[in-house]
């Protein structure tokens with residue numbers, strides 16, 4: 088019941104946000120549906136007229152259909168980038184199969200004798216097709232269409248994974264910022280949208296059914312409605328993209344809470360201090376690996392990144408990164424990508440080891456080396472990933488000489504609880520984890536420098552910086568304004584306090600005196 | 608007078624199986640030719656050669672003196688009425704649209720088409736309120752009548768009918784037979800009428816063609832067939848008709 092109330096509050100409080108997502112969802116699905124219908128029906132007709140090709144075409148389409156959606160998006164991103172276009176292509180591809188198959192089945196199942204009657208009376212091949220075959224196949228095509236529409240609306244939920252809009256954004260953001268009410272609201276709205284559209288289609292199908300003598304009228308209304316929707320859609324989108332036709336920078340963020348907050352901070356302060364409009368694409372699935380291609384193709388101008396990720400993942404170095412290498416990191420970015428690093432806010436989202444306060448006091452633990460002496464009496468817990476990665480558990484034990492009494496796999500969301508309940512004594516954490524700010528734990532100093540430093544900074548295309556030098560001043564203002572504790576606290580407010588990322592960002596800027604109104 | 612339809616040494620083979628061979632036949636204008644024979648004897652095959660739905664492997668079919676393969680088949684078919692075996696109607700169209708099908712292919716003058724529809728539903732003995740019904744809302748007899756009206760709607764010179772009164776009861780069958788006979792007398796159309804019912808063949812035909820295993824057993828007026836059956840097969844048929 089609490090959840091229900093939370094959801095209602097969420098919808099009322101963020102009406103604009105959800106309406107916007109609903110609109111985007113509708114737009115993405117509707118475009119995909121139109122594309123898939125046109126191509127799918129055409130293909131279905133072609134292969135039913137030229138049966139020889141049907142096996143190959145249906146085989147290929149069936150095969151594509153079995154590619155998992157996430158994989159298909161991954162395949163498409165290098166070609167069509169991040170965002171709505173890729174989402175629409177992927178959705179259209181999936182929607183193709185039901186359309187092609189039903190059109191093909193519908194047409195090939197038309198009684199041979201009916202076709203022969205039409206032929207014997209002097210119909211051309213084309214006349215047989217549009218006067219006989221297609222009308223008779225229509226109910227089958229329509230049922231495929233209805234399935235496809237429901238499926239596409241549901242599947243459009245994954246569009247947000249690659250930075251497209253739509254209600255999936257709410258689901259995805261809810262998951263990454265630990266906001267169940269938001270996830271549920273997004274899911275529920277998708278389900279309702281699918282049901283309503285399917286219901287409407289069912290109604291129109293019934294109205295235009297051949298038993299209805301007024302079907303001409305219904306057909307005209309239906310066609311008119313579709314065309315109107317299409318025009319509204321196109322016009323709406325044109326207006327929306329026209330709004331920001333002047334100076335624009337496009338910022339992407341990864342799907343983690345603090346990046347959502349940083350994104351909002353950047354947007355607000357850039358738009359306040361300059362006449363640049365910020366287009367913010369939050370929480371791109373796959374993070375760096377999907378944002379970097381977007382940066383290279385110029386779809387995005389900047390995004391918040393962590394130094395060690397840049398060093399290891401982007402530049403491909405192995406080994407530990409520490410901040411003495413920052414200038415080298417920057418130089419290599421400039422040489423390889425013509426991107427640079429700017430505006431480090433000061434916090435580092437790195438791995439660290441933490442123990443409960445109790446344990447820390449009992450054994451007098453301050454550093455990881457202290458931990459080594461007593462590790463034989465302690466239980467270590469971490470999420471699966473930490474045990475698997477090459478710079479994770481195994482190497483760590485080697486360097487520090489840990490010999491834990493026991494080791495446990497713990498779900499990332501339940502780690503803090505496990506420490507509180509004494510089920511585990513030591514765990515890995517990220518230094519800006521929202522829960523750190525309230526949990527009764529102590530972070531042990533990494534005295535042997537095992538964990539790479541992961542300072543946040545803005546990766547920006549140099550071309551953009553040259554075009555808008557005023558951004559330099561903005562970045563300067565943000566430098567060293569947030570330490571680990573402050574970032575953890577803001578994360579906490581979003582993840583546990585259920586505050587809107589925008590509000591948290593605004594409060595932060597206000598408190599730092601960075602807003603114009605606050606200066607006076 | 609030149610025959611309206613002429614088969615010249617026609618042969619049709621499916622794979623290894625020869626269906627008809629050395630088939631020669633001339634049909635005069637205005638004839639009501641009934642074609643009778645056992646099932647699989649090639650009646651449908653012969654009929655469909657007239658409108659080019661089946662093309663002979665050898666030999667030529669002439670319609671009004673012209674080799675049909677040298678003509679535009681689409682145009683030819685529009686001018687030959689065709690009532691397919693089982694008189695299959697278009698299930699997606701109303702009775703009116705079904706009947707107007709060929710007139711609509713030929714021209715798009717609404718008024719002319721409407722007149723044709725009105726004329727032919729009357730001749731085929733259909734009530735006007737059926738016009739807006741769909742085929743599956745009709746009785747078997749009504750469907751057959753619509754099939755006839757549809758085949759005749761463009762006032763063709765030739766009408767091909769393949770067992771058109773197959774699936775109806777005796778009473779309706781009798782009515783339909785009288786109807787088609789009347790139509791033939793009124794319009795002087797040439798009719799090729801396939802049936803497996805010897806009584807029907809005898810009553811309707813001005814000429815009867817008896818087919819047996821892809822060949823002509825006998826071709827003549829009903830009286831000739833009746834009084835001078837040429838083969839055992841014809842004799843058996845005729846004997847059956849007297850019962």
Ligand SMILES: Nc1ncnc2c1ncn2[C@@H]1O[C@H](COP(=O)(O)OP(=O)(O)O)[C@@H](O)[C@H]1O
Nearest residue numbers: 621622626644645646647648649650651652653
């Ligand atoms: N498309 C076809 N392929 C192979 N055999 C066929 C085909 N159409 C008809 N036949 C064969 O040709 C013979 C004559 O068929 P048909 O003219 O339909 O006979 P019917 O006198 O019963 O109308 C039959 O034995 C039939 O099986």
Ligand SMILES: [Mg+2]
Nearest residue numbers: 650651692769
């Ligand atoms: Mg037959």
